[in-house]
Amino acid sequence: MSRVRWSFDDFVNGYVDDLLRTAFLITWDESEAEDLVQECLLRVAKRWPRVRGMEMPVAYARRILVNLALDGRGRRSRNRRELDSAADRISPAYQAALDLPDLDAEADLDRLGQRSELVVALGQLTPQQRTVLVLRYFQDLSEAQVADILGCSIGTVKSSASRGLARLRELVSSPRQTEVAEP
Amino acid sequence: MTENLEQQLRVAFAQKAAAISSESSARLRASDYHPRRHAIPSGRSVGAGLAVAVSLVIGIGLLLLLHSGARSKSTAATPTSPSVTQPVGTPAVLAEIHRQAGSLVGSDTAFTAELHALHGYPVIVIAWASWCQPCQQQSALLQAASRRYGNKVAFIGADTSDTAGKTFLANHALNYPSYQLTVKQLSSITPIHGIPITIFIDPAGNVVHVQAGKYLTHGTLSADIAQYALGAL
Numbered sequence: 001m002s003r004v005r006w007s008f009d010d011f012v013n014g015y016v017d018d019l020l021r022t023a024f025l026i027t028w029d030e031s032e033a034e035d036l037v038q039e040c041l042l043r044v045a046k047r048w049p050r051v052r053g054m055e056m057p058v059a060y061a062r063r064i065l066v067n068l069a070l071d072g073r074g075r076r077s078r079n080r081r082e083l084d085s086a087a088d089r090i091s092p093a094y095q096a097a098l099d100l101p102d103l104d105a106e107a108d109l110d111r112l113g114q115r116s117e118l119v120v121a122l123g124q125l126t127p128q129q130r131t132v133l134v135l136r137y138f139q140d141l142s143e144a145q146v147a148d149i150l151g152c153s154i155g156t157v158k159s160s161a162s163r164g165l166a167r168l169r170e171l172v173s174s175p176r177q178t179e180v181a182e183p
Numbered sequence: 184m185t186e187n188l189e190q191q192l193r194v195a196f197a198q199k200a201a202a203i204s205s206e207s208s209a210r211l212r213a214s215d216y217h218p219r220r221h222a223i224p225s226g227r228s229v230g231a232g233l234a235v236a237v238s239l240v241i242g243i244g245l246l247l248l249l250h251s252g253a254r255s256k257s258t259a260a261t262p263t264s265p266s267v268t269q270p271v272g273t274p275a276v277l278a279e280i281h282r283q284a285g286s287l288v289g290s291d292t293a294f295t296a297e298l299h300a301l302h303g304y305p306v307i308v309i310a311w312a313s314w315c316q317p318c319q320q321q322s323a324l325l326q327a328a329s330r331r332y333g334n335k336v337a338f339i340g341a342d343t344s345d346t347a348g349k350t351f352l353a354n355h356a357l358n359y360p361s362y363q364l365t366v367k368q369l370s371s372i373t374p375i376h377g378i379p380i381t382i383f384i385d386p387a388g389n390v391v392h393v394q395a396g397k398y399l400t401h402g403t404l405s406a407d408i409a410q411y412a413l414g415a416l
Binding site: 007008010011012013014015016017018020021024025030031033034037038041042044045056057058118119122133134137138139140141142165168169 | 188189191192193195196197198199200203204207208210211212214216217316317320374376377380393395396397399
């Protein structure tokens with residue numbers, strides 16, 4: 001497979017949305033996501049002569065991004081995050097996201113209620129719990145690729161993913177009985 | 184049950200991700216990361232020289248390709264796909280593309296000739312590969328778009344798989360034809376930094392927009408089609 005050498009500007013233009021959304025879904029906070037992506041791109045820029053020759057420069061960028069996100073760098077307090085997630089439920093942007101006319105309109109109508117619960121439930125997971133799910137189901141990366149990014153074994157990826165899914169199932173199946181039991 | 188939750192999770196992530204504002208990404212694009220400040224000076228001039236040389240070679244190659252492509256109009260006969268329907272009033276050249284749906288029609292020469300033949304119509308080139316999961320995930324969006332806009336816009340696949348493309352097409356019905364190209368050949372049109380990538384070409388043959396990475400929603404794809412493909416008509 002031939003490798004194409006590309007400019008850093010092209011890289012930023014091509015992947016900034018991808019990285020920003022990944023960071024957003026991990027942190028659940030837009031301005032924190034923006035900070036993380038900026039820091040990540042600065043680091044990529046610093047090593048660009050080496051990174052541009054890699055087969056998948058974006059994989060390298062994702063690894064930096066995820067490490068930054070889970071490192072606690074720029075991480076806000078839990079209180080702040082909870083406030084944000086509460087504001088989420090009624091913010092216009094959130095509402096707009098639910099009102100999207102795309103995504104198989106018919107099936108959507110059936111499950112919209114459940115899905116919006118799922119979005120709220122996702123917001124109640126910790127960034128650590130969400131990361132594996134984001135990489136697996138938003139980025140659609142394989143377990144091996146996720147393991148590579150997180151620097152852990154495939155077994156660990158599998159078990160964290162299934163723990164995350166189990167927690168979500170709990171949150172979605174009985175949100176009203178248990179209220180929000182998560183500290 | 185688990186599979187169902189995984190599917191719902193994909194949709195929930197896509198919904199949440201769509202809530203992000205365009206200002207954040209605009210700010211990040213506009214930021215100055217000063218990559219050159221960190222480059223070794225000597226390496227930079229060598230790199231620049233190389234870049235000029237490479238673009239010259241690519242440019243000449245493209246000219247030659249266009250020239251030979253124009254002379255030897257693609258005549259490859261392709262299997263018809265009875266399941267593909269096309270809207271009434273589809274121009275002949277676009278109807279032909281619908282007839283070639285799901286097949287590998289040729290390599291880079293035929294691809295260049297086809298682009299040439301499609302002058303006058305907006306073209307969307309969808310680069311994919313059999314091993315590329317995000318390509319497969321966005322496939323449903325692009326197929327829906329091809330069904331909807333195929334009477335005005337030419338949807339063409341560029342299969343960059345090494346050898347597995349044919350097997351992949353045998354197992355996955357795509358409603359647009361694909362050409363077998365290497366990433367290098369494809370980058371004669373526009374720089375390719377990874378797969379998936381979707382390239383919008385206007386009726387005059389200019390690349391007007393490039394979506395790097397997969398499309399997440401029908402909304403973003405439709406907006407790009409409206410702006411970069413239909414907008415040019």
